[in-house]
Amino acid sequence: MAAHLSGPAWVMALEQTGARGRRGRAWSMPAGNFAATLVQQPTAPAGEMALYSFVAALALHDALGAAGGPSARLALKWPNDVLLNGGKVAGILLESSGRGQEVSALAIGIGVNLAAAPPPEPDASFAPVSLRGETGMSVTPEEFLDLLAPAFAAWEIRFQAEGFAPIRDAFLARAARLGETIVARTGTAELTGRFDGIDASGALILTTASGRQAVPAAEVFF
Template sequence: MATWPEGVARHVLASVDSTMNEAARLAPGLSGSAWIFAHEQTAARGRRGRAWRAPQGNFAATLVMRPKGGLAHAALYSFVAALALEAALSHAAGPHARLAIKWPNDVLLSGGKIAGILLESLTPDGSQLAIGIGVNLAEVPARDTLEATAMAPVSLLGETGMRVAPQDFLPMLAQAFDHYDSQFRDYGFEAIRNAWLARAARLGETITARTGRETHTGVFETIDATGALVLRDGQGRRAISAAEIFF
């Protein structure tokens, strides 16, 4: 059983509209970091305000924290969270699980999406950050709740046969996040970047990045010091800060 990180609060709820909404409500009264976990969400949301539904037995939680360094620094916590998720899932699934991290903020198991991350700044200067995390521990979402172009979802139980209760996964994730947060604070983003690249899905392969207006296809070379995806195509190297990625 993972130990709980020192100095981090924990709020466990039977039901809530959304752990992200609860994070926003609690944040003004928090002096430090806090995990908000719910067994049920009635109005959860994903990226760009999309409705998000978690079947029973899956994991949903939000971490509220106070990063230092402004909005650009806070945005790099997407990579910290992805590393923590990959580590917690590796602990839960065992050493033979085929895990990878898909830029910018999904975790893959056996090539399918098992987890996603949502970052929202709760203040204009990025001094309070909410990191929402959803993991398919037991079931996959119904296909009709997903976008047509969405990556096929998988679950931990379906792919590995491992059954992990959401409340047991929480300390695994909290401990892993505390570890990588310490790495980030002590050694900077370069340490996080190197660890992330070692786990990156399709690094060195041809992928497609779609922004709101453009589509770019090229070789995924790296991520830069800002976390931007670097593609190499016939026109040279291109840094992309925000996009949907397709394999």
Template sequence: MTHWPEGYGRRVLAEVDSTNAEAARIAAGLSGPEWILGQRQTAARGRRGRPWVNPAGNFAATLVIRPEDTPDKLALRSFVAALALYDALASVTGTETGLALKWPNDVLLNGGKLAGILLEGIGGPGGHLAIGIGVNLLSAPGREAVEPGAVPPVSLLGETGVRVLPETFLEVLATAFAAHEARLTSYGFEPIRT
């Protein structure tokens, strides 16, 4: 059983344009790291401004943090997020079979794209970092919704038969992220790379 990680805030919104956009709106008022879960996103996006299809029941969340790091070290949070996603998915399915990381920002299941990660700076140098994470928990967009040549999307339910609620997945993911983040800040990047 997981428990919410100490020192991390949590907000769950019934609807939001984008959890990363919400992160930008609230970052200045935060006193610590905060997870934002959107049950429904109306303007979700991926890397390079690409749309992210996010049907109801899928996972869309952003972690807002303010690490005291240089921009090159901030980018390492993509690896931390990928490892946390991998661990959370292995935890909810009970197996690592079929899971793979496609650096720097995708988690694959049985060769299909299950999850994506989007890092965005907020507020310029010394500001916050938004780590947006989308996971096809319940359903995956059709091939027509992704660009040609992209890894075909898959869903956790479709590939494993495991059904998990977004709020349940958030708790497992937040716990895994906190553990990897603590490892990064205590021991540097080498244990994350390994």
């Protein structure tokens, strides 16, 4: 749809039969859960596109906090998950289209377990949870979009006006296990070290026995 849109647009699915998560994994969507994609024609350089996952994470944190009330203990898990009371309640997936370094469309996909948690995956780092199951709050996908869309717009305005630094600071203020020992698994290695933040490119900063390392992409385990 991106080529035919005149500007940014949210596209929501009330049912998904072929959904996917990171690295092509299956994404299960029980009835009543939230699945939407924000489609944009980006103006930022291609190298900055991945930073929109942090903008989306902050917007999700705000929206889930508003929907779940005081019983919702939320944390952001680098790079693209939201935890609720210690379980995974939401995920983010960015995809782009274009040629070479020129990005013509950016799709920011977001899935939230509003009504029910899908079955856990055997190799998942966190068991899935749902907003209703953890807080007792029932929110429809349409109601949640009315919380998420303005929250995203507010953080995006700040990102465009002030750059990544305030987004990074806000993310780290909400980050799970900052300053603690974590495990980061890449496609070729497993690194154990202290989670010391994220750098200007969004990479994980890990202090290991062999020194400080920047990890651009990995699966994180606590």
